[in-house]
Amino acid sequence: MMTKTLLALVVLLSVLGNSVAIPWYSLNLNYYRSRCPDTERIVRRVTQQYVSRKPSLAAALLRMYFHDCFVRGCDGSILLKSPNNDAERNAVPNLSLRGYEVVDAAKAALERRCPGVVSCADVLALVARDAVLVIRGPWWPVPLGRRDGRISRISEVNLPSPFANITTLKQNFADKGLNAKDLVVLSGAHTIGISTCALVNARIYNFTGRGDFDPAMNPGYVRALKKRCKPTDFRSIVDMDPGSVKRFDSHYYNVVAQRKGLFTSDSTLLDDFDTRHYVQIQALTNGISFNRDFSDSMFKLGFVEILTGRNGEIRRKCAFVN
Template identity: 55%
Template sequence: MATDQKILSFLFLQLVFVLLVSNIGNAKGLRIGYYHKTCPSAESIIQKATYRVISRAPTLAAPLLRMHFHDCFVRGCDGSVLLNSTTTNLAERDAIPNLSLRGFNVIDAIKAEVEEACPGVVSCADILALAARDSVSMIHGPYWEVPLGRRDGRVSILNQVFAELPAPFANITQLKQMFAAKGLNLKDLAVLSGGHTIGTSHCLGFVNRLYNFTGRGDTDPSLDPNYIVKLRQKCKPGDTTTLVEMDPGSFKTFDEAYFTLVAKRRGLFQSDAALLDDPETKAYVILQSSTKGSTFAKDFAESMVKMGRIGVLTGNQGEIRKHCAFVN
């Protein structure tokens, strides 16, 4: 048994190494100002279009950020989450974790504007990366330079979502492995989890922690009992429609309040609570929850740039889709 475990560990490390080499190699094709000559108005068009949306509906910032995350963690940041299923293939967006994604129409509308200005030049993957950045910036979050030059993938497979996308039920061991496989470290794990400072979740994402955590009608001991009482007032067993703020009181504002919640054992998901189960991620949570001069904004910007380089297609790989929901 011990030998088998060593072999599995060795194979896992080999896989991580291969993915890292692949990610680093392709990411070199990205650069700031990539469209400066081929479509100089691209970033301005995307920023203005995103502003129009977020100024009317600021709660869409969280879904756009989440969509970018879901895209990058499955097959890399290649816009594959935007593709529709076909009669012969079930795509990522129809996997259960992605059924609650919103903002596809926003990306499609921005793409149409960009196509009108510069046909066949700007990828959907780059538009999604920029829209996520711009929407976060517009709700008092950090701004970061987005290296561009991603190409759009032509493949989107539903079952890959379950294998590659971290789940809200994930424990710290699973989270560490899934982030490491994408070239992200423990700090990135803690920082990117902080994206839960904005947005909402359906009760379905955490209701098991309130009523039937181990199948014996019990609650999750890692969740503050007083918070359980409040959440039970909002979420009844079997509730699939009610939305709950992930960062109560400031779910529309990008700030470090998420870490204060996690430190108080009030993170909504098991994956939030899991940050307290590793010394390094716990230290980051405690630091950001207790420091007035928080580094979270700066850290988030840096981790988002790293995440945006995961498994990108560049050069002659992939394509530039005419419509984000369909391959050419």
């Protein structure tokens, strides 16, 4: 006879649809119910304390979770420190990550309540979800039971690049068991993202080495970016979703549809039939399905190359192996 937890997951998967091809039995919605029943409440309380004071942490924590899952899977390896500065967090794409203190605070609160029980990988998964909730973004279920990895290598960091074309991006996602829809949906997280002028300088000033800009960009948008980012300015902040960066909504797709994607990885969503169609539908319908789709794709992301059972460990402190 099915347990309530199993039944809940079966119902959940039927709602998410057949596209969610994941080992749903690997994790459990009630994994800590007997050993640490207040896990989700504790993490949500700590996350709300931090993000309500500094809402920009929502984008930072969501990005941290994504970066963790794309290297060695969702195992908390992004959180590890190395005395030789050769861990994942020391890789160039991760140097700008923020929000480690939120994960550490949530983990410390859990250690006080139920020491040695909740993994850092699960804490990060919950913090990312709850940070988005604080800024009134969508909710998604987070089945638990991940264990923490013991390995974190700078040499293994190979994240989807902001300079990548659609073919490369689709392959990056396929390598993690995610499809083209997941790619275009999760790109929607850029609705609350920020970057720096350094990452768009060449695209607006010297795209082919001839002092030109990327022809895939709206010329009016290029002019606006040049006002923000002077040729020698590599530090100023640029919104990925101008006009809506503080709200988690579907406005990002309006921006991309108007050829105002900040990165090549944004603009190139228009270079594939499926991803372009999704962008256009969300732009035309005010994001009719975006929140639901984002929840589905985040749910799937949480199962990427996870460690369970006797694999990995439960770290006492997220920055160090036991």
